[in-house]
Amino acid sequence: MITEKQRKKAYQVDFSVLPLSDIVAAQASASSHVAGILGMTQDQAAALLRNFKWNKERLVERYMDHAQEILDKSGVVLNDVHTPQVKRPRGFVCMICFDDSSAGPAFGLRCGHVFCQPCYEHYLRQKIVEEGECRRILCPETGCDVVVDEPTIKKVVPAAVMSKYRQLQDRAYVSDLDNLVWCPAPNCEYAIECRLSHSSFTTIVPTVTCDCGHKFCFNCTLDDHQPAPCGLVKMWKKKCADDSETANWISAHTKECSKCQSTIEKNGGCNHMTCRKCKYEFCWVCMGPWSEHGTSWYNCNRFEESSSADARDQQAKSRASLERYLHYYNRYANHEHSAKLDRDLYTKTEKKMEEMQRTSDLSWIEVQFLKRAVDVLTSCRMTLRWTYAFAFYLARNNMTELFEDNQRDLEVAVEALSELLEKPIEREKIAELRQQVLDKTVYVESRREVVLEDTAKGLADGRWEFFVDFNK
Ligand SMILES: [Zn+2]
Ligand SMILES: [Zn+2]
Numbered sequence: 001m002i003t004e005k006q007r008k009k010a011y012q013v014d015f016s017v018l019p020l021s022d023i024v025a026a027q028a029s030a031s032s033h034v035a036g037i038l039g040m041t042q043d044q045a046a047a048l049l050r051n052f053k054w055n056k057e058r059l060v061e062r063y064m065d066h067a068q069e070i071l072d073k074s075g076v077v078l079n080d081v082h083t084p085q086v087k088r089p090r091g092f093v094c095m096i097c098f099d100d101s102s103a104g105p106a107f108g109l110r111c112g113h114v115f116c117q118p119c120y121e122h123y124l125r126q127k128i129v130e131e132g133e134c135r136r137i138l139c140p141e142t143g144c145d146v147v148v149d150e151p152t153i154k155k156v157v158p159a160a161v162m163s164k165y166r167q168l169q170d171r172a173y174v175s176d177l178d179n180l181v182w183c184p185a186p187n188c189e190y191a192i193e194c195r196l197s198h199s200s201f202t203t204i205v206p207t208v209t210c211d212c213g214h215k216f217c218f219n220c221t222l223d224d225h226q227p228a229p230c231g232l233v234k235m236w237k238k239k240c241a242d243d244s245e246t247a248n249w250i251s252a253h254t255k256e257c258s259k260c261q262s263t264i265e266k267n268g269g270c271n272h273m274t275c276r277k278c279k280y281e282f283c284w285v286c287m288g289p290w291s292e293h294g295t296s297w298y299n300c301n302r303f304e305e306s307s308s309a310d311a312r313d314q315q316a317k318s319r320a321s322l323e324r325y326l327h328y329y330n331r332y333a334n335h336e337h338s339a340k341l342d343r344d345l346y347t348k349t350e351k352k353m354e355e356m357q358r359t360s361d362l363s364w365i366e367v368q369f370l371k372r373a374v375d376v377l378t379s380c381r382m383t384l385r386w387t388y389a390f391a392f393y394l395a396r397n398n399m400t401e402l403f404e405d406n407q408r409d410l411e412v413a414v415e416a417l418s419e420l421l422e423k424p425i426e427r428e429k430i431a432e433l434r435q436q437v438l439d440k441t442v443y444v445e446s447r448r449e450v451v452l453e454d455t456a457k458g459l460a461d462g463r464w465e466f467f468v469d470f471n472k
């Protein structure tokens with residue numbers, strides 16, 4: 001029987017966290033399988049698979065008819081006696097450094113382009129370390145498209161560069177597979193596997209949590225942005241980048257041309273405005289055409305003129321849409337800012353708690369309730385923040401009211417918890433405060449779940465209507 005606790009919530013997705021060793025093992029297992037079928041070494045099979053985005057079936061099928069072409073493209077030389085290191089031929093001149101001495105090793109591929117060891121190493125190091133190349137490194141000779149095979153690379157470069165090369169291969173493996181992604185947290189070496197199809201991400205927000213603690217979106221790898229779908233997030237971020245810095249300023253200092261809607265800045269006292277784009281001349285005060293104002297003097301008595309009334313109408317509409325945007329944007333931005341303030345406050349409180357723990361009989365566990373409260377608070381603020389972007393694009397229907405009620409309930413709960421954390425901590429009242437904070441934390445979490453559950457179900461059922469199609 002499935003109990004309530006085990007049942008997956010509508011806003012949760014199945015995923016697993018894979019350590020680097022699993023990624024390495026997965027490549028080894030796939031290449032050993034293919035090596036068995038095609039009769040080659042595991043390293044050679046791996047090189048071929050890398051060029052087929054690890055699609056075993058497609059590789060094996062294509063290999064039947066185009067073996068040599070595939071081998072060449074992947075830089076695989078099946079011949080066992082292949083050795084890249086050559087004796088410097090008589091009259092050898094390295095075409096990179098023009099060294100013509102006969103001492104020291106030189107390397108060349110089957111194309112016959114031979115270069116001295118230091119030049120070859122420098123070239124490969126550049127490709128691997130600087131350019132991050134690990135798929136197809138070509139012969140240093142300009143225009144030659146023979147791929148440098150892995151045994152050659154191994155012979156030429158030092159161990160540190162080779163390990164960088166392996167690391168790049170692991171990165172490439174994960175990015176080649178649709179169901180794998182690296183955790184984007186700095187220095188984190190875990191990959192996440194999620195088997196949902198990419199087409200489902202228009203109606204599911206695939207938030208995953210890495211073992212390092214980082215919570216992010218499997219699809220776009222941005223920080224968790226539930227309940228807003230990836231497409232909406234992308235559109236909103238773009239809008240904010242384009243608009244926010246200037247939006248406040250615009251609302252105070254500019255108007256839109258009533259002919260072409262381009263934004264016009266008033267940079268002097270004169271009310272005779274000329275649109276830079278369409279050359280329309282109008283009056284800043286009444287938005288009416290300047291032609292009706294007389295030419296040499298300022299005359300604005302045509303207030304009831306229908307042309308200026310229409311223009312003001314246009315202006316009002318455009319202003320209203322800006323005001324609407326600012327309404328949502330300010331709330332969106334405010335939660336981000338508040339989350340930072342909550343954290344700052346916590347850092348201060350934490351010191352106090354530690355001190356209290358030292359000077360009183362409180363245990364370490366007993367002073368942890370604030371940390372958990374701040375963590376919950378932060379994630380709730382992030383959720384709230386995205387509910388505002390969500391709401392901005394949401395078309396009003398009979399479902400929106402419920403959404404707004406849920407949003408408000410979460411917001412009220414969040415602010416109450418936030419306020420509680422600002423209370424001065426007194427030794428005598430700590431047990432009382434602890435209970436209050438614990439209760440509020442549980443409550444806030446439950447409100448967050450209501451918001452996430454309702455929005456996720458609505459997305460899955462197609463219950464929400466949006467102004468824009470952000471899945472294009
Ligand atoms: Zn050289
Ligand atoms: Zn060559």
Ligand SMILES: [Zn+2]
Nearest residue numbers: 183188210212
């Ligand atoms: Zn991680």
Ligand SMILES: [Zn+2]
Nearest residue numbers: 217219220230
């Ligand atoms: Zn996303």
Ligand SMILES: [Zn+2]
Nearest residue numbers: 257260275278
């Ligand atoms: Zn204009």
Ligand SMILES: [Zn+2]
Nearest residue numbers: 283285286300
């Ligand atoms: Zn006027």
